[in-house]
Amino acid sequence: MTSNIRHKHLLGIQHLLADEITHILDTAESFKEILSRPIKKVPTLRGCTIVNLFFEPSTRTKLSFELAAKRLSADTVSVSASTSSVLKGETIIDTVKNIEAMRPSAVVIRHSSSGVPWLLAKHVECSIINAGDGINEHPTQALLDAFTIREHFGRLNGLKIAIVGDILHSRVAHSGARLFSMMGADVSVCGPVSLMPPKPEVLGVTVSKSLEDAVEGADVIMSLRIQKERQEKALISSEREYARFFGITSNVMAYAKKSALIMHPGPINRGVEMSPETADSEQSVVLEQVTNGVAVRMAVLSLLLAGSESQA
Amino acid sequence: MRFLLKNARLLDPGNKTDIEGWLLVEDMNIALVGTSQEGHPDVSGVEVHDLQGCWIMPGLVDMHVHLREPGQEYKETIETGTRAAAAGGFTSIACMPNTNPCNDNAAVTNFIISKATEAGYARVYPVAAITKGQKGRELTEFGELLAVGAVAFSDDGVPVADASVMRHALEYASSFNALIITHAEEPSLATGSMNEGVVSTLLGLKGIPNACEDIAVFRDTCLAELTGARLHIAHVSTKGAVEIIRLAKRRGVHVTAETAPHYFTLTEEAVTGYNTFAKMNPPLRTEEDRIAIIEGLKDGTLDAIATDHAPHSVLEKEKEFEAAANGIIGLETALPLSIELVRQGYLTPLELAFKMSYNPSHILGIGGGMLKKGMPADLCIIDPNVTFTFKKGDLFSKSYNSPWLGQKLKGRAVMTIKKGCFTHKKSG
The missing domain is CATH 2.30.40.10 (Urease, subunit C, domain 1)
Known part of the structure; x- marks a missing residue:
């Protein structure tokens, strides 16, 4: 049995401390070992029910949370926006209160509006786990990215990590930047200024003047998806130009360390933010990230829920 | 008596x-x-x-109130709103036209006045819409609205986007010596839900930059200068707007301006935790802006303190931050918050009486604001x-x-x- 962390919810990286992050990553390591066994299941959360409530499309994250819960022997139910009563005019608070009335241990929520997990945490008793809120945070993605980096380098401290692309709309970047800088990495961000949030330094990053600058000597290059669904008018001129000036290609990778990892939270727009060769290169750990996602989410779920009173 | x-x-x-x-x-x-x-x-x-x-002090005058009646009586009625005004020390209030139906015709203006007279708690001076339905296209009937008791014109939260319509509104208003009140905002830049800056990045919320207000204040002061009409800028929140108004006044433009207690009391930090009770438009800004607002009050650039009293129920406020309604109530907090300016030495008590009574009553032309036999x-x-x-x-x-x-x-x-x-x- 793993010892609990002091939180009931996982809302954002902003509420975690460095040693809590280390504890989550250490716990994930032991779960990853379990995932390599023929029987990939432990009884940690037997009797717990976890509801995945996704108001935005998701394949990877939803499946990853579901598998993580199942491998911990929890029961899982997934609800998506198109089948929820929100379409009938129910408020999000009522929806979640009704779900809570069926006594789940946790609700994993993805929502297009920033801050929704915080809103829900104020109104319900069960654990709220943020699976991505608007353009704000995506804490489990940051944790799985950190896990993947740590697996390769044995640490985060002292690494140079470049996050490239649509920083403004990327909750992955916002959570990642916070986490990596908290763990002692040197994080630089780069992208068209129109896709940069105001005062990005408050997330613990430095802003690079050019892509070459950002990638120069980097240990990790994290490319972000151009979020077609969140683009307002006139943020970038064209995907073609974006690919040419901000896309991660083998030319760009030449500036990084030879051992540098290429990461992407997926789904990739191949040929836009990353060239196909780069995405499929030896340095790419994109699929490892996905594998690690299950172990990291098992760690998060077990640390938040194991020993909670709702457990049978 | x-x-x-x-x-x-x-x-x-x-x-x-x-x-x-x-x-x-x-x-x-x-x-x-x-x-x-x-x-x-x-x-x-x-x-x-x-x-x-x-x-x-002479009875306080609030030139920016939302009474919600007709149409949204579950948030406030003319009776409860004026009762709150009286509790806050106000004897006169001007109410904004964004009711349902909107106050763009004499019938609604008459209704508001008769309801207020019936309640009896405060003198209510309706501000009528500049354009029909606050749609920014056709002007309302200024002459008739003034005749039945409207004291000014404003499209309030839906600012007149088309500069030529605003120009004509100012020109037409000046033929009646009427006042135009502008909620200064460039709509295309107002797509966020809080101030654009450090806190919006930390909360992952889209921001509204100061430029959104500054541009509109500059546009409307230029139009007031062009037309010679009387213009009043509502709820000033930015350092830039204070400076633009200061310069316009120096040039002799007929412009007056108000701010609200929250803009000299709070900053964007108040939004932390997705606090919808700190969500308003214009949004709470930075400490630098807050100080500039106080400076503007001190040197007379900002003539009046108004509340922008904007009642909303849990239905509009207990929800996703981005979807929550803008605005806070203010009638019952304006005085203590403004007295704080006196306590901190920014204003004398007499200056406060100017900001909260004499100046707004003179801008609106409703008389009062004095202790005169x-x-x-x-x-x-x-x-x-x-x-x-x-x-x-x-x-x-x-x-x-x-x-x-x-x-x-x-x-x-x-x-x-x-x-x-x-x-x-x-x-x-």
């Missing part, structure tokens, strides 16, 4: 005097005013209130030192969307007198 208010500090913007004295009310009017040294007339048989050093006895009696906890259950407004809920405030209206009648009396 005859009564004497004695042992008071009389703050009279009309005479620019701040004296210890007394004030006698007779037949709904101010009958006599005198200093402590001058004996008051024989008051045998007359009700005497010993104010023990409390301030008497023969004028209607619209008075606000203030205990600047009393502390109280601002609680939901004590509010007269129907809504409680306020960032100060549960907090200790200092200074309040202990009595409000409209036309010689008490509209509010704080017991104890």
Whole structure:
């Protein structure tokens, strides 16, 4: 049995401390070992029910949370926006209160509006786990990215990590930047200024003047998806130009360390933010990230829920 | 009705005097005013209130209130809104046209006035829409609206986007010597839900930059200069807007401006935790802006303090931050928050009487704002030192969307007198 962390919810990286992050990553390591066994299941959360409530499309994250819960022997139910009563005019608070009335241990929520997990945490008793809120945070993605980096380098401290692309709309970047800088990495961000949030330094990053600058000597290059669904008018001129000036290609990778990892939270727009060769290169750990996602989410779920009173 | 208010500090913007004295009310009017040294007339048989050093100001005037009636009576009615006004020390308020139906015609203006007269707690001066349905296209009937009691024109939260329509509105208004009030915002830049800056990045929320307000303030002051019309800028929130207005005034443009207590009291930090009670438009800005607003009040760039009292229910506020409605109530907090400016040495009590009574009444042209013999006895009696906890259950407004809920405030209206009648009396 793993010892609990002091939180009931996982809302954002902003509420975690460095040693809590280390504890989550250490716990994930032991779960990853379990995932390599023929029987990939432990009884940690037997009797717990976890509801995945996704108001935005998701394949990877939803499946990853579901598998993580199942491998911990929890029961899982997934609800998506198109089948929820929100379409009938129910408020999000009522929806979640009704779900809570069926006594789940946790609700994993993805929502297009920033801050929704915080809103829900104020109104319900069960654990709220943020699976991505608007353009704000995506804490489990940051944790799985950190896990993947740590697996390769044995640490985060002292690494140079470049996050490239649509920083403004990327909750992955916002959570990642916070986490990596908290763990002692040197994080630089780069992208068209129109896709940069105001005062990005408050997330613990430095802003690079050019892509070459950002990638120069980097240990990790994290490319972000151009979020077609969140683009307002006139943020970038064209995907073609974006690919040419901000896309991660083998030319760009030449500036990084030879051992540098290429990461992407997926789904990739191949040929836009990353060239196909780069995405499929030896340095790419994109699929490892996905594998690690299950172990990291098992760690998060077990640390938040194991020993909670709702457990049978 | 005859009564004497004695042992008071009389703050009279009309005479620019701040004296210890007394004030006698007779037949709904101010009958006599005198200093402590001058004996008051024989008051045998007359009700005497010993104010023990409390301030008497002319009744406060709030030139920016949302009364919600007709259409959204579950948030506020003319009765509850004016009752809240009286509790806050206000005797006159101007109400914005964004009701449902919108106040863009004489029938709605008449309705508001008759409802307010019936309630009797405060004088209500409707601000009618500039354009029909606040749609920014056709002008409303300014002449007729003025004739039935409208005191100014504003499209309020839906600013006139088309500069040529705004120009024509200003020109047409000037033929009636009417006032145009602008909610200065460039709509295409107002797509966020809070101030754009450090906190919006930390909360992952889209921001509204200061430029959104500055551009619109500049546009509208240029148009006021072009047309010679009278323009009033509502709820100034940015350092840039203060500077633009300062320069326009220096050039002789007929422009006046107000700010609201939240802009000189709070900053964007108040939004932390996705607090929808700190969500308003314009949004709470930075400390630099807050200081500039206070400077603007001090040097006269900002003429008035208005509340932008915007009642909303839990239906609009207890929801996703981005989807929550803008605005907070203000009538019952404006005075304590503004007295804080006096306590901190930014304004004198007399200057505060200008900002909260004389100036707004003169901008609106509704008279009052003075402690002058023969004028209607619209008075606000203030205990600047009393502390109280601002609680939901004590509010007269129907809504409680306020960032100060549960907090200790200092200074309040202990009595409000409209036309010689008490509209509010704080017991104890």
